[in-house]
Amino acid sequence: MTEIFGIPLPALLGQLLLGLVNGSFYAMLSLGLAVIFGMLNIINFAHGALYMMGAFLAWMGLEYLGLNYWAMLLLAPLVVGVLGILIERLLLQWLYKLDHLYGLLLTFGITLVTEGVFRSFYGVSGQPYPVPEALQGATNLGFMILPNYRAWVVVASVVVCLAVWALIEKTSLGATLRAGTENPRLVQAFGINVPRMITLTYAGGVALAAFAGVLAAPILQVSPLMGSNLIIVVFAVVVIGGMGSILGSILTGLGLGVVEGLTKVFYPEASSTVVFVVMAIVLLVRPAGLFGKEK
Amino acid sequence: MTAARSPLVGYAALFLGIALLPALGVYPIFVMKVLCYALFACAFNLLIGFTGLLSFGHAAFLGVAAYACGHALKVWGFATPLGLLFGTAAAALAGAAFGWLAIRRSGIYFSMITLALSQMLYFVFLQAPFTGGEDGLQSVPRGHFLGLDLGTDLVLYYVVLGIFIAAFWLIYRTVHSPFGQVLTSIRENEARATSLGYDVERFKLVAFVLSAALAGLAGATKTLVLGFATLTDAVWTTSGAVILMTLVGGMGTMVGPIVGALVIIALENKIGDVGRWLAETTGIGWFNGLGESVTLVTGLIFIVCVLAFRRGLVGELMHLLERRRREPDRR
Numbered sequence: 001m002t003e004i005f006g007i008p009l010p011a012l013l014g015q016l017l018l019g020l021v022n023g024s025f026y027a028m029l030s031l032g033l034a035v036i037f038g039m040l041n042i043i044n045f046a047h048g049a050l051y052m053m054g055a056f057l058a059w060m061g062l063e064y065l066g067l068n069y070w071a072m073l074l075l076a077p078l079v080v081g082v083l084g085i086l087i088e089r090l091l092l093q094w095l096y097k098l099d100h101l102y103g104l105l106l107t108f109g110i111t112l113v114t115e116g117v118f119r120s121f122y123g124v125s126g127q128p129y130p131v132p133e134a135l136q137g138a139t140n141l142g143f144m145i146l147p148n149y150r151a152w153v154v155v156a157s158v159v160v161c162l163a164v165w166a167l168i169e170k171t172s173l174g175a176t177l178r179a180g181t182e183n184p185r186l187v188q189a190f191g192i193n194v195p196r197m198i199t200l201t202y203a204g205g206v207a208l209a210a211f212a213g214v215l216a217a218p219i220l221q222v223s224p225l226m227g228s229n230l231i232i233v234v235f236a237v238v239v240i241g242g243m244g245s246i247l248g249s250i251l252t253g254l255g256l257g258v259v260e261g262l263t264k265v266f267y268p269e270a271s272s273t274v275v276f277v278v279m280a281i282v283l284l285v286r287p288a289g290l291f292g293k294e295k
Numbered sequence: 296m297t298a299a300r301s302p303l304v305g306y307a308a309l310f311l312g313i314a315l316l317p318a319l320g321v322y323p324i325f326v327m328k329v330l331c332y333a334l335f336a337c338a339f340n341l342l343i344g345f346t347g348l349l350s351f352g353h354a355a356f357l358g359v360a361a362y363a364c365g366h367a368l369k370v371w372g373f374a375t376p377l378g379l380l381f382g383t384a385a386a387a388l389a390g391a392a393f394g395w396l397a398i399r400r401s402g403i404y405f406s407m408i409t410l411a412l413s414q415m416l417y418f419v420f421l422q423a424p425f426t427g428g429e430d431g432l433q434s435v436p437r438g439h440f441l442g443l444d445l446g447t448d449l450v451l452y453y454v455v456l457g458i459f460i461a462a463f464w465l466i467y468r469t470v471h472s473p474f475g476q477v478l479t480s481i482r483e484n485e486a487r488a489t490s491l492g493y494d495v496e497r498f499k500l501v502a503f504v505l506s507a508a509l510a511g512l513a514g515a516t517k518t519l520v521l522g523f524a525t526l527t528d529a530v531w532t533t534s535g536a537v538i539l540m541t542l543v544g545g546m547g548t549m550v551g552p553i554v555g556a557l558v559i560i561a562l563e564n565k566i567g568d569v570g571r572w573l574a575e576t577t578g579i580g581w582f583n584g585l586g587e588s589v590t591l592v593t594g595l596i597f598i599v600c601v602l603a604f605r606r607g608l609v610g611e612l613m614h615l616l617e618r619r620r621r622e623p624d625r626r
Binding site: 037043091094095098100101102104105106108109110111112113114115116117119120228232233235236238239269272273275276277279280283284287288 | 590601
């Protein structure tokens, strides 16, 4: 059997794939955080909770309504998007004139409430969610066994991330959005409804988080705590990548997932801390982040 | 001069009141726990309230000191004051490392970095052999303090109160010193402070280390009081809790964090009873589980405070008094 540094190749590739799966979640969540921060100037702590809610909605759809994975892959982001509109209109919009930190604190409060509600109904233990039938099993590629569902997660999230990138960088809607990030008052003067744009940006960002949540449901246990554990790592990812560039967020997310996966192979004890260590190193070498611009 | 002296008289009255609490039948352990968290919140407030830095990872310093002090007392058999000092020093060291990294970015990034670093430390504690993992470090001996046997709750009570007053005095002196004035100017306008020739980064770092050390003192004292150190001390929700205490009490006020700590600790202890009472009166069984979902209630308080109540209890009160005092002038 082929070995690299004494690790059998299939095991290495398996961890690499797992790293890419995690990286896909990092990429989707940090992308949403970056887009929201651009428009709202708020770091959305609730992103993890809304991701968790996406996963839970998938589980609840199957458990209570008999809706399958594919239906929920569409429905859960819609529901969470609508919730996002409510959150932005009812709560966040009052904070835009204040210091950034209040946005962080408010969304932190939303996180606690969301987690608390789900905990009060489902406890802290995880709920299993089956892999959809079409994606069960694995494909033998000759050099490794590729679990179909994991491959699907990576492909789906890369496609979605690139679609978001194209939407923002290549369409007129995206141009308006970018202009709104740069100078909202000027865009408003051109007759564009900036507050509505802000609301929809938030809704879109959290819908992306919910989409990631549904993707994660069959891989991870669906539990009320799954979001907050992830969001802190995603914060580190955001610090490493900087929030200036969409492609940068995607690449950083995927890359760190791979780094984490490789660490699991070579030095498992450090796998939960490696992203933070990378963050510390980046702060020393390039404080603005890999793709960030020094203000 | 009377205006400057009056808050000191107020603090003295407050501490005298706290000193008399056990005589009134208040459970000493509860007050000591509140005092520890109050010190933790005061230390945190030194950053957010007086320097304008939101650290989202202060639980790391509470945790480091709790474990360091616990380990020193239990395994190495340090004398109690040395154990407390050792815990505080460990937290100061962690604060220096974290602060050194975190002050490279400002604003919201600073908060995210501190949160991420504290999470890293949490994972280290989770795996390290000396923390006892999920069980934590149990049955830490209290020992003696300047010849006093701390085994008695009441003796420990006055030692803890003494520690708290000393730390509070230190914070008061810091805030009201020229150094504190520079910190406030950084909070108000960092660019201007830089242009006036102050080495802003160094001031931030010193404030960060001081805050971490005092948070550590709180953590070490807490280990002494409760006799154990667990992962709960270092988890990110504890960082959130100290923010909430400061926010509820009033950021940038001296007494606010003390009031906030009392409110939040009392809430955490009593929420189960409130839930059962609500379930009885409303007939909705779900309220019975309220004790299990403290996060739900603290989250709601967070939201309300940020939206409508940013000055906090003490801040609102001072604002009200201020307006009262001004109104006669207008007439």
